[in-house]
Amino acid sequence: MNLTCRQLRELLYEHHAGELAVEHRLSFQTHLEQCQDCTFYVESYTHTVRFARKLAESPLPTDTETRLRAALKDHL
Amino acid sequence: MSATAAEPLTPELVFREYAPRIYHIARRMLGNDADAEDVTQDVLLQVIRKLDTFRGDSQIATWLHRVTVNAALAFRQKRANRQKHEVHENGEAMLDSASADSPVKRWNVGPEEPVLAEEQTRIIEKAIGTLPEPFRDVYVLADVQGLPNAEIADMLGLSVAAVKSRLHRARMRMRDSLAPHFEAQSADGGMAT
Numbered sequence: 001m002n003l004t005c006r007q008l009r010e011l012l013y014e015h016h017a018g019e020l021a022v023e024h025r026l027s028f029q030t031h032l033e034q035c036q037d038c039t040f041y042v043e044s045y046t047h048t049v050r051f052a053r054k055l056a057e058s059p060l061p062t063d064t065e066t067r068l069r070a071a072l073k074d075h076l
Numbered sequence: 077m078s079a080t081a082a083e084p085l086t087p088e089l090v091f092r093e094y095a096p097r098i099y100h101i102a103r104r105m106l107g108n109d110a111d112a113e114d115v116t117q118d119v120l121l122q123v124i125r126k127l128d129t130f131r132g133d134s135q136i137a138t139w140l141h142r143v144t145v146n147a148a149l150a151f152r153q154k155r156a157n158r159q160k161h162e163v164h165e166n167g168e169a170m171l172d173s174a175s176a177d178s179p180v181k182r183w184n185v186g187p188e189e190p191v192l193a194e195e196q197t198r199i200i201e202k203a204i205g206t207l208p209e210p211f212r213d214v215y216v217l218a219d220v221q222g223l224p225n226a227e228i229a230d231m232l233g234l235s236v237a238a239v240k241s242r243l244h245r246a247r248m249r250m251r252d253s254l255a256p257h258f259e260a261q262s263a264d265g266g267m268a269t
Contacts, residue, residue: 013244037180041251044183047258048251051200052219054192060096064113068095071117075124076087 003031008038012045085136087124094137095120097221098144104216105148107205111155115147141223145213145231152209181259196257203253207246214239215246 003011003024008031014020020028032039060068069076098119103112122143123136130136192200207215217228218239225239232239 040180040182044251047185055220
């Protein structure tokens with residue numbers, strides 16, 4: 001089965017999670033070998049996921065920490 | 077950054093270890109710094125009062141995620157009732173990705189950096205803020221916080237399949253929002269790393 005660009009992009013979650021069904025793997029790879037747009041799209045989807053994880057451990061803004069500590073001063 | 081078994085859980089330790097995480101989950105879900113601060117204060121008070129009932133770091137982390145999400149959802153509901161503004165309860169229609177027929181450019185992204193530049197962070201945070209709420213919640217919990225889909229499904233009252241579907245739609249929308257800032261032709265003034 002040949003995949004269209006839209007069909008391939010609908011499979012990106014499974015592809016990224018390593019959950020792509022066996023019956024789609026060959027057609028997915030074949031499409032990528034022939035389609036530069038989808039190759040770039042898959043790369044950018046991966047970058048998007050990677051960027052999000054880098055946001056996770058931001059510190060508290062200083063003003064926020066000061067106000068929270070003041071509000072919780074009887075408990076800390 | 078997590079409490080070790082050798083270090084007993086104290087209110088100060090809970091504040092240091094978990095207040096940033098609570099605050100940023102709430103801020104991204106609510107899209108508002110002041111509301112997130114209120115939620116953080118509420119959640120910290122709850123956990124400090126129950127501190128002696130926790131047996132370890134992983135147990136408290138799971139509990140905190142759940143309480144934070146519940147508090148943020150309740151806050152959002154209260155705000156919606158108060159303001160009666162239009163909330164995009166179902167943003168499916170808004171989440172159509174760019175046409176598959178549109179040309180796609182390669183992103184100008186360098187070798188992996190451990191942290192994002194300040195401007196990159198601002199752009200990504202702004203894009204998160206444009207996601208419709210049901211999709212934003214899943215995106216923040218899954219891709220930013222790295223929580224398992226089953227845990228997210230449980231917290232939000234969704235099936236795991238629904239979590240995956242919303243996450244995929246949110247990622248595509250985020251990709252489209254970020255693309256103009258990271259595409260290769262913007263290297264002269266864009267956000268390449």
